[in-house]
Amino acid sequence: MADKPILYTCARSRGLRATWAAEEAGVDIDLKVLPFPPRYLAPEYKEINPLGTVPMLVDGEAKMTESCAIAHYLATKDGYTDLAIAPGEPDYAAYCDFTYHADATITFPQTVFMRFVLFEKDKGLQEAGHAYAKWFWKRLVKLERRLGGREYLCGDRFTVADICCGYALILSESVGLDEGVSDSLKAYRERLTSRDAFKRAIAREEAGLKALESAGA
Incomplete structure (x- = not known):
């Protein structure tokens, strides 16, 4: 079985677009919630993303750092779904x-x-x-x-x-x-x-943030 896509983000940041898209599309991601701002509070993250920004998606060899692009990718990585408009459709x-x-x-x-x-x-x-x-x-x-x-x-x-x-x-x-x-x-x-998927996305990010706080991050 292939490894799950890994999404690095901060709670309620622009990465919420990606978390939300994953929930809407039913894509199983490994969500890694970081302290904000990660380039200062999680400096080791810069070894993964030299920009130190969130979100970042790692899916095999694919690495993406733009939230809107990641959202589109997650919605279409296994083929076009109703979450995207395909070439040839009017809109x-x-x-x-x-x-x-x-x-x-x-x-x-x-x-x-x-x-x-x-x-x-x-x-x-x-x-x-x-x-x-x-x-x-x-x-x-x-x-x-x-x-x-x-x-x-x-x-x-x-x-x-x-x-x-x-x-x-x-x-x-x-x-x-x-x-x-x-x-x-x-x-x-x-x-x-x-939407239920939005609520799930928020809940996942908040759970990740609470785990960080409990760990003293």
Whole structure:
């Protein structure tokens, strides 16, 4: 029997996309929850991933560090499933677009806000952080318009694109940026986070975090 894919992550980080995708796809992964930030609190991890970032998936010879790519990979590694839009389907282009849009456009600005407003206040760059918060809010318009009259982003079904974009909305709530998120997007987020696979993913990551805390990590 082949070894299980190993997913290195931190609880509720961007790696949640990968944990969630694995639960939705029924892929059995070996979940390794690390202390945050791992490059400082788990320096040995840099021997596995020189970037020191999470997530990282190791599946045989395959090594991946982009959360949206990992989510797509886990959903399709054994063949296309309903979690992905295959080439030739009408919404294939939209699926690719929103899967990449999720991190590049609506997650990245939140990380700048987090860095300068929440984590590194002493650098005096809070104004830049707040500017990126506004940048994030303005770019939600694409997601909102796409979801007008739709329950999910692509193919009239839940896909990895929803996992990837949904995480950005989950992050906005957790870091205090929900004031600029519309009611319709909040309702979309509620649909996503009510899924059983999402709840299982959260439970797995929280269990891993508690194990770390118990071990004194």
